[in-house]
Amino acid sequence: MTDAVPEPKSTPWSKLAVLGALVAAIVVGYTQFGDSLSLTRIAEQESSLRAYQSANPVLVYGMAFVVYVAVTGLSLPGAAALTLVFGWYFGFVPALILVSFASTTGASLAFLSSRYILRGSIQSQFGDKLTTFNDALERDGAFYLFTLRLVPAVPFFVINLVMGLTPLALGTYWWVSQVGMFPGTAVYVYAGATVPDLQTLSEQGVGGILLPQLLVAFVLLGVFPLVVKSVMKRIRPAEPPPREAS
Template sequence: MTSADPETELPEQTESQNAEHTSAKASHVSRTGTWIRLAVFVLLAGIISLAYYNFRDVLTLKYLATQETNWRDFASQHPVAIYLIAFLIYTSITGLSLPGAVPLTLTYGWFFGFWKALLLVSFSSTAGATLAFLTSRYLFRSAIQSRYGERFAVINQQFEKEGAFYLFILRLVPAFPFFLINVLMGLTTIRAWTFWWVSQIGMLAGTAVFVYAGTSVPTLQELSEQGAKGILTPQLIIAFILLGTFPLLIKKIVNRIQSRS
């Protein structure tokens, strides 16, 4: 009877032991990750429950309606200050390419009313976009070009063919995210003043739709008095329809204009 060669058995045993060790280690890591996620979930649930218990009176609709009245009284007493603060907040968010422009537009429409909010959002969003445009052009040009080189090539090629009209189309039917349009147009040869007024006109229609949607939301006082039935008003339903159909309508109009040119 021939005995097995110890030299051939050792590597096989070593590989088997390594595999078992790796499997055990992976299982341990998986269990550890599960316990960590569970601990985080319990911690968050505890924090939320504690916050709700301590502030349950503050979170009632009646209390919030009272605060809304105080906010509106403050706005009527200090109109210049409140509009300046609102302008700076919106300009900062769009200028720094932070998320939240859409909810803020809806909130401004709800709080200020249609025409005041339209003027406020139109000028502050354009100011923020131009701020991002200038920052891209003069401070972060090489970094942005190296990161978004392919997308810039597309925008630059179309801009050279169609000029400022291409920016107008992008504002009506954004093919790229809002912040990308701002920073990538900063790498083109378009003048800052042209970028400003084309952006302001191009974004006006979309801004009006979102502001109108904001004005359609009932005040907290109305919700407190009418309850849930005060939410679905005809105006709000129209606003939802506009939000859904407006991009499609604008896209068809732009396609028709481009096909004729």
């Protein structure tokens, strides 16, 4: 029987060395780039960016749309954070329109790539979920997709890819996703839109972010999934009783 090799124990000195190196890196970084990283300096950059948007609105909105479509279409992480940022930068109504259509477009591209390009690999990776999705679609129809979009029980990228392997038509998938994702999108965009601009933060400090609207947004982010789940349980079509054996 071979004795296990004992793992080297970390000494307090090694921990102090790591902590010291981290502190030194922070000090050096702040010394070199402190002026550039100050909130006032960043606020100036934000003002320049907003001025560029005012001069080139179509280009800026178009680039934002393409970026969001790419993130959702390629199933990359960060869609929720991007929604918050767009809400903060563009404002509630413009960001809601942009994100709503961009997210559905990206989801539809992922749906099509799964159906026509990546079918074999997606089927081998999510074959167990495919059976569940097909059974639920046969039982509830498009209402099942609507439920998945409203209640975030399954990651959206999984829904996009697995739904591409089902018989569901692209048109149905598009409009159900558009409607089903809209309430959740509105909550996230509102949360981002309640954050003040950086100029306000640089002038008012932390107090500038402690707004009633922001507290409401955080409450909505926490409560929304619970409310939707409760409502969907009430309106979901009842399952047919099991057939008796003849």
